[in-house]
Amino acid sequence: xxxxxxxxxxxxxxxxxxLEGSSVVMAGKPVLGYWSVRGLGAQIRxxxxxxxxxxxxxxxxxxxxxxxxxxxxxxxxEWMAAKFTLGLxxxxxxxxxxxxxxxxxxxxxxxxICTKWKPELLGTTPAEVGAASxxxxxxxxxxxxxxxxxxxxxxTQESLVEATKSFLDGIHQFLGDKPFLVGxxxxxxxxxxxxxxxxxxxxxxxxxxLFAAYPKFEPYHARVAxxxxxxxxEERLAQGIFNGWRAKLGGAGLDMxxxxxxxx
Numbered sequence: 001x002x003x004x005x006x007x008x009x010x011x012x013x014x015x016x017x018x019l020e021g022s023s024v025v026m027a028g029k030p031v032l033g034y035w036s037v038r039g040l041g042a043q044i045r046x047x048x049x050x051x052x053x054x055x056x057x058x059x060x061x062x063x064x065x066x067x068x069x070x071x072x073x074x075x076x077x078e079w080m081a082a083k084f085t086l087g088l089x090x091x092x093x094x095x096x097x098x099x100x101x102x103x104x105x106x107x108x109x110x111x112x113i114c115t116k117w118k119p120e121l122l123g124t125t126p127a128e129v130g131a132a133s134x135x136x137x138x139x140x141x142x143x144x145x146x147x148x149x150x151x152x153x154x155x156t157q158e159s160l161v162e163a164t165k166s167f168l169d170g171i172h173q174f175l176g177d178k179p180f181l182v183g184x185x186x187x188x189x190x191x192x193x194x195x196x197x198x199x200x201x202x203x204x205x206x207x208x209x210l211f212a213a214y215p216k217f218e219p220y221h222a223r224v225a226x227x228x229x230x231x232x233x234e235e236r237l238a239q240g241i242f243n244g245w246r247a248k249l250g251g252a253g254l255d256m257x258x259x260x261x262x263x264x
Contacts, residue, residue, distance in 0.1 A: 029054055029055050029056050030048075030053065030055045030056070030096060030097060030098040030099075031055065031056045031057065031058055031096070031097045031098075032044060032045065032048065032055055032056075032057045032058070032094060032095075032096055032109075033057070033058040033059075033060070033086075033093060033094060033095040033096070033097070034057070034058075034059060034060070034093050034094040034095075035059065035060055035061075035062055035079075035093055035244060036059040036060060036061050036062065036240055037062070037239075037240045037241050037242065037243065037244055037245075038195070038199075038239045038240055038241065038242045039242070039243065039244070040094055040106045040143075041057075041059075041094055041239070042195045042198075042236070042239055043106075043110070043191050043192045043194075043195045044094060044096070044106065044109055044110060044113070045057075045231070045239070046191040046194065046195070046229075046230060046231070047110055047113055047114065047121065047188055047191050048113060049229035049230065049231065050118070050121075050186070050191065050227055050228060050229045050230065051113060051114070051117040051118040051121065051229075052117065052118075052229065053113065053117050058082075060076070060078045060079040060082070060093065061078060062074065062075075062076065062244055062245055062246075063075040063076075063077065064245070064256075064259070064260070066259075073260050073262075074244070074246050074260065079093065086102065087102050088102050088104055089102070089104075090104050090105070091104065092104040092105070094106060094109060095109075096109040096112065096113070098112075098116075107136065107140070110188050110192075111188075114188050120185065120187075121186070121187050121188045122187065122188065123182060123187055124185075128182045128183060128187065131181075131182050132181075132182050132187045132188065132189050135171075135174075135181055135182075135189040135192075135193070136188075136189050136192065138167060138170070138171065139167075139171075139189060139192045139193060139196060141167070142164065142167040142196060143196065145163050145164075145167070146160060146163070146164065146196075146199070146205075147243070147247075149163055149249065150204075150243050150247045150248060150249040150250050150251070151243070151244075151246065151247050151248065152248065153248065153261065155248050155249055156249075157204060157205065157207075157249065160204070160205050160249055161205060161206055164200055164205070164206075168200070168210075168213075168214055168217075171193065172214045172216055172217060175216055175217070175220060176216070177216070179220075179223060180220075180223070180224075181193060186224065186227060190224050191224070193224075194221065194224040194225070197210065197217055197221050198221075198236065198242075199242045199250065202242060202250060204242075204249040204250040205249070205250070245257075245260075246260055
């Protein structure tokens with residue numbers, strides 16, 4: 001098979017772990033493994049940085065194989081070579097390896113990071129913990145809805161915007177005049193919502209009109225962006241596209257989507 005990386009993603013080399021064969025070399029730091037796109041990796045990255053956790057990353061490229069058919073046109077050679085060599089109980093991306101602790105599932109990874117390095121991100125009272133967990137579920141549902149439309153042949157920008165409204169209406173009202181979602185201090189769900197707002201603002205979705213429709217989100221977004229350790233605007237862009245390049249929306253563009261689907 002001949003595959004080319006589509007497209008080349010400008011990640012910072014200092015955040016990439018070293019590979020020996022197909023096994024991640026730890027060098028004493030935790031390792032976050034994910035695709036070389038923003039996806040679910042960005043929100044975990046923000047939490048790690050705010051919690052002050054020095055870590056490495058292993059980013060697996062998504063490549064294109066024009067000679068294959070169907071789903072195999074999305075080549076995952078690097079990830080498939082490593083997938084069953086890392087000692088993961090449920091091999092998947094993202095994964096997080098911290099010594100003998102090896103986790104998959106985004107929610108489990110986020111809660112582990114908070115519990116070990118910055119417990120206050122989970123909330124400091126039972127009410128805050130409950131509210132953060134509730135919002136995590138809502139934002140997970142929102143992400144799934146956006147993904148379903150973004151990767152669908154029938155997905156359109158208009159349908160994506162409309163689908164996000166039912167989530168954004170409630171979240172915007174819940175935020176109100178609070179500095180952060182749960183109260184006066186950030187919790188882990190603020191970093192999840194921040195990335196969803198970034199995605200909604202992108203040209204494939206609300207195309208910079210989101211804050212006009214939901215004005216409380218603009219100062220909130222700026223507030224989270226200014227938290228210690230957060231990536232700057234250019235660094236956030238350097239994380240890559242929001243979705244895998246197989247996506248019709250938020251991926252590598254309509255031409256690549258048609259090429260993958262073999263649509264003339």
